[in-house]
Amino acid sequence: MHRKYTTMTAAITITLCFMTACTQTPSEGERKGVRVATTDNPNNEVLKEEEKALPQDTEILENSLEDTSTSSVAEKNIEILAACEHTRIEQSIVASDGAILRIDADVDVDEIERVSRYEYEIQDMTEEKRIAFFEAVFSEDADHAEYDEKNDIWTLEIDPEIRNYFLYQLSYSNGGATIPGEQIVVLENRYYDLYPFEDNRLAALADSRVTASLEEAAAMCGKVVGAVTDADDYVVSYAQAYGNGGRRPYYKIVFTQMLDGMTVTAYNNWSFLYDNDGIEKVTGSLFSTSEVGLDEAILSPVQAVERLQEQAAFLQLEGESPGTVSRVTLEYLVIMTPAGEVLAAPVWRFWLGEDEDGRNFFGHKILAIDAVTGELIWEERGQSM
Numbered sequence: 001m002h003r004k005y006t007t008m009t010a011a012i013t014i015t016l017c018f019m020t021a022c023t024q025t026p027s028e029g030e031r032k033g034v035r036v037a038t039t040d041n042p043n044n045e046v047l048k049e050e051e052k053a054l055p056q057d058t059e060i061l062e063n064s065l066e067d068t069s070t071s072s073v074a075e076k077n078i079e080i081l082a083a084c085e086h087t088r089i090e091q092s093i094v095a096s097d098g099a100i101l102r103i104d105a106d107v108d109v110d111e112i113e114r115v116s117r118y119e120y121e122i123q124d125m126t127e128e129k130r131i132a133f134f135e136a137v138f139s140e141d142a143d144h145a146e147y148d149e150k151n152d153i154w155t156l157e158i159d160p161e162i163r164n165y166f167l168y169q170l171s172y173s174n175g176g177a178t179i180p181g182e183q184i185v186v187l188e189n190r191y192y193d194l195y196p197f198e199d200n201r202l203a204a205l206a207d208s209r210v211t212a213s214l215e216e217a218a219a220m221c222g223k224v225v226g227a228v229t230d231a232d233d234y235v236v237s238y239a240q241a242y243g244n245g246g247r248r249p250y251y252k253i254v255f256t257q258m259l260d261g262m263t264v265t266a267y268n269n270w271s272f273l274y275d276n277d278g279i280e281k282v283t284g285s286l287f288s289t290s291e292v293g294l295d296e297a298i299l300s301p302v303q304a305v306e307r308l309q310e311q312a313a314f315l316q317l318e319g320e321s322p323g324t325v326s327r328v329t330l331e332y333l334v335i336m337t338p339a340g341e342v343l344a345a346p347v348w349r350f351w352l353g354e355d356e357d358g359r360n361f362f363g364h365k366i367l368a369i370d371a372v373t374g375e376l377i378w379e380e381r382g383q384s385m
Contacts, residue, residue, distance in 0.1 A: 238363025
């Protein structure tokens with residue numbers, strides 16, 4: 001049965017933040033085994049190892065780190081970002097299980113305004129926001145939802161004869177790493193088993209049998225995000241298509257907040273399952289940030305690769321197929337420090353997958369280096385609910 005709210009016209013446009021590879025021919029250099037290319041050399045001359053020379057952008061980057069007395073941390077970070085322009089990194093790293101991770105990626109720092117560090121502050125879902133949330137999902141049917149005070153849940157019947165209904169509740173744990181006390185909004189259709197496992201995931205979004213385009217689905221989901229947040233601050237981080245072997249087809253669409261021109265990957269980003277009947281499941285958490293700043297400049301992407309190489313003994317790819325990093329970005333990742341602080345901290349993220357489809361397929365896997373401490377981060381997010 002087709003629900004009424006699936007025909008609503010989206011009120012906002014969501015921009016998919018997927019990367020287009022640089023088409024310029026690079027020149028190359030090497031530093032401690034890390035091969036770095038820039039597009040500044042029109043003759044594409046390879047720098048000889050005995051010259052110990054670095055590409056111009058990398059030299060600027062190194063000089064900015066050495067002279068700590070002439071400019072502020074913020075200025076140095078801007079210099080580091082400027083030095084990343086047209087930079088491509090090529091490097092092979094052997095993980096602890098013997099798998100080889102090949103980095104063949106452009107460094108993408110476009111649109112970044114500044115780099116800092118923020119305290120992550122949890123927020124609760126208010127009744128006012130719940131009402132707006134229901135209206136965005138169910139349109140005029142939102143008023144038919146019923147509240148169960150004893151269990152503190154809401155339900156909305158779709159087809160009582162087959163027990164097709166939506167359940168809304170607030171959870172405080174998703175079974176994995178998360179923020180203590182953080183409220184997780186969960187709205188799901190309890191009738192369909194959408195089977196959210198890897199063997200049901202399609203290799204390419206173009207293979208999806210969902211009748212709506214990804215753009216149309218993302219716009220509908222973005223309208224819901226906008227009902228409880230400032231939608232202008234959110235973009236689609238990645239999207240995946242499901243429906244192998246004749247199973248019910250659907251998209252998984254994940255939104256992240258933008259801050260300083262970078263995405264903020266939290267533990268519970270707004271995530272949607274969208275099929276031919278519309279939105280079937282929504283999970284996510286509300287939060288705000290307050291700046292605490294940085295005491296030192298961030299690592300360069302070249303230095304981040306060096307830290308990744310140094311900590312390869314802690315990296316297990318578990319026989320997975322990605323094998324390739326095709327994009328390197330600077331973003332904020334929500335982390336918990338040993339002292340118990342919850343921070344949105346800058347990290348250099350290494351996106352797994354050979355192309356855009358691959359980066360979407362493995363979008364939930366976080367391979368990163370803390371841009372300040374150099375610590376390895378290798379985990380999954382958004383797959384436990």
